[in-house]
Amino acid sequence: MPLPKTEIPGRLQQLMSERGVRMTEQRRAILSVIETAKKHLDASQILRRAQRVDESVDRSTVYRTLNLLKRHGLIDELDLMHLGGEGHYYERKMSRDHIHMACLRCGKITEFESELFESLKDQMESECRFKIVVARLEIGGYCTVCRK
């Protein structure tokens, strides 16, 4: 017999609880959508998916929850070169920053991690005496297939 949903919190839900954030059915639905997403989702996609878990979730609750997660530094907000409209895309913040490369022709998003990126951030922190909280590197160009 499966455990009730409230007893299998994902990592995001756990982190929020640790910070004393009140957990609701709606937030649980939204967090699980973000947690299990295999691609970058925008607010409307998150809304639609969250409603499949909890019918009652409202668009404004999605935005309020996204803002909450941003403030807590638990998600990253991306533009992905606005390949699909003017809105933003969201993803769980990973321990190590990664770079997003968007193909301007086929729309494919490639992710990339690099030690050089880490060094660059170190350089900025020391040379500019700037304390980095969030770093976002987005690239537009042509992928392996489309550059030919």
Place this chain on the structure above:
Amino acid sequence: MPLPKTEIPGRLQQLMSERGVRMTEQRRAILSVIETAKKHLDASQILRRAQRVDESVDRSTVYRTLNLLKRHGLIDELDLMHLGGEGHYYERKMSRDHIHMACLRCGKITEFESELFESLKDQMESECRFKIVVARLEIGGYCTVCRK
């Protein structure tokens, strides 16, 4: 006696003409605003300033011109961590990419260039076989003054 405006084209105007883009009073006004801006401007600010040069400039013409400049790769579009709303900021594309650091406390924008950034892009191009057209690195954090 000063030359008429049409005879002192800025660099942007020159680049557009070279590409066979038709030049109008309105575009000249918008281009000169972008060209001479000392800080990053959003669409509304560009509109307001362009109207000081040519009263008739319409908001939609500003957006159409910004899209044109983006397509030609002559301007960069920035979020600047959305410190002042959900819109975008624009600036002339410089020969060398620069990084934007936005202070989450005082809002100050610091620009930074780095050889390491150039190396990182080289690495992406070779390791991912990705042809970079536009690169945008934006940082949020605390500046020298505010980090104290």
Place this chain on the structure above:
DNA sequence: TTAAGTGCAAATATTTTGCTGTCAC
């Protein structure tokens, strides 16, 4: 001349907010 560009108004898209009722703790 004429294809491209413009203003205007309206549509669309995205995000926020005020309010009142509800629920997690």
Place this chain on the structure above:
DNA sequence: GTGACAGCAAAATATTTGCACTTAA
């Protein structure tokens, strides 16, 4: 019990588009 959160509707903000008129080349 009560302060934080929810839905709902409306507002606010940001950007695009259709159309008839104008203009650069």
